[in-house]
Amino acid sequence: MKSAADRKGGGKGLIRSTNRRGSRSDMSPPVTRKAAYRDPSVCDRCGAVYSNKTWRRGRSLPPALASAADWVHCPGCAQAESQDEYYGRVLVEVPEGAGPREEIIARISNVEKRAKANQPERQVVSCTWEGDQLTVLTTSQKLAHRIVNELAKAFGGKPRFAWSDEDGTLFARLTVGKKAGRRKSK
Numbered sequence: 001m002k003s004a005a006d007r008k009g010g011g012k013g014l015i016r017s018t019n020r021r022g023s024r025s026d027m028s029p030p031v032t033r034k035a036a037y038r039d040p041s042v043c044d045r046c047g048a049v050y051s052n053k054t055w056r057r058g059r060s061l062p063p064a065l066a067s068a069a070d071w072v073h074c075p076g077c078a079q080a081e082s083q084d085e086y087y088g089r090v091l092v093e094v095p096e097g098a099g100p101r102e103e104i105i106a107r108i109s110n111v112e113k114r115a116k117a118n119q120p121e122r123q124v125v126s127c128t129w130e131g132d133q134l135t136v137l138t139t140s141q142k143l144a145h146r147i148v149n150e151l152a153k154a155f156g157g158k159p160r161f162a163w164s165d166e167d168g169t170l171f172a173r174l175t176v177g178k179k180a181g182r183r184k185s186k
């Protein structure tokens, strides 16, 4: 399987700048990070708070907690940094005239924001345009699933999902603008 991370991206429409040096070097199944965090811990990057075995975001940070907490990187941020692990891959084909790309990126950004409010570890690792194809890598299969469904709802098209035999990641595809049931057979 060709790793999406290996592809050269145009750098257009990046949600966040990414470091593309890292690529999935082997096809071993994604390993769930079971790092032990002290309670409380706070993510140095996104501000998520770890308490009662759960990462939460969007709460206020009491000064006492800030000084008592371990400052760490939450699983999502650690993954986004390493750039070599993702669990969800979304491939969106956007035919000419199917809709403004900025809107598609904005929609993805929105879905991510909502997901992160409750589950900070659910993040978009990268968004890369290559011609009329957009590849989105996520730290969460559920997030990939949600992104494709939201895009289909907003822009049309019929989502397709498959788990990769090789690495267990979820591969979600959508050709924007195609009506359901009118898929071209290959």
Ligand SMILES: [Zn+2]
Binding pocket: 043, 044, 045, 046, 047, 048, 073, 074, 075, 076, 077, 078, 120
């Ligand atoms: Zn974080």
